[in-house]
Amino acid sequence: MRFYFAASSNAATEKFRNTIGLFHRNSSRDNPTQESEKVEKSMIVREQLLVANSRANADKVLAMVCGDQELIVQLMVCFLGEEVRVAQRAAQVVGDLGRRDASLLTPWLGDIVDAIESPIHQAIRRNGVRYFSEVIAPLPVELEGRLIRMCGRFVADRNIDVAIGAFSMSFIAKRADRYPAEAKQLCKDLNERMHDASSGFANRAKKVLKQLEE
Numbered sequence: 001m002r003f004y005f006a007a008s009s010n011a012a013t014e015k016f017r018n019t020i021g022l023f024h025r026n027s028s029r030d031n032p033t034q035e036s037e038k039v040e041k042s043m044i045v046r047e048q049l050l051v052a053n054s055r056a057n058a059d060k061v062l063a064m065v066c067g068d069q070e071l072i073v074q075l076m077v078c079f080l081g082e083e084v085r086v087a088q089r090a091a092q093v094v095g096d097l098g099r100r101d102a103s104l105l106t107p108w109l110g111d112i113v114d115a116i117e118s119p120i121h122q123a124i125r126r127n128g129v130r131y132f133s134e135v136i137a138p139l140p141v142e143l144e145g146r147l148i149r150m151c152g153r154f155v156a157d158r159n160i161d162v163a164i165g166a167f168s169m170s171f172i173a174k175r176a177d178r179y180p181a182e183a184k185q186l187c188k189d190l191n192e193r194m195h196d197a198s199s200g201f202a203n204r205a206k207k208v209l210k211q212l213e214e
Contacts, residue, residue, distance in 0.1 A: 049078060062093050113128075152189075166201060
């Protein structure tokens with residue numbers, strides 16, 4: 001069961017919720033026991049995310065959803081929803097899920113990019129940009145172009161979270177051959193920021209500049 005949406009995150013969230021509800025109604029109409037089990041199952045990812053904001057709990061949620069398409073849908077509902085605490089915690093799991101099997105996030109790429117652009121919590125942007133900076137498989141051209149432009153803005157923004165800036169420069173550098181103008185601008189921005197950037201940003205910038213010079 002796969003979904004391909006080009007809608008905004010809020011619209012996508014409503015579609016996901018409606019899909020889950022329809023799945024439950026159709027699959028349990030003649031079996032009250034099964035219906036009860038389905039309703040309970042429909043909440044377990046959100047409930048587990050709320051248990052704790054920790055690496056151990058994120059790993060538990062990841063193990064829970066792997067291999068279960070319906071639970072992956074639930075995870076994405078949490079990630080793309082409007083509950084800040086739930087979305088924040090889901091963000092780490094979504095990135096981990098993609099690192100385990102990038103194809104599992106393919107139906108949701110557009111929605112993830114939308115969430116990065118207009119996040120309800122910086123963890124969504126941070127984990128999203130980190131994931132895309134690590135992706136080896138090619139991305140749809142339109143989405144890749146959007147991400148390149150966004151990452152360029154993040155690098156140039158002196159108020160952006162250091163990790164977001166670091167992941168953003170890595171994303172652009174890995175695609176320098178396809179986006180030479182953006183790579184040239186990246187070099188300019190990094191050189192301009194080196195003198196007053198944090199040590200973490202400066203160290204990553206030096207590595208990226210060296211990578212681009214090779």
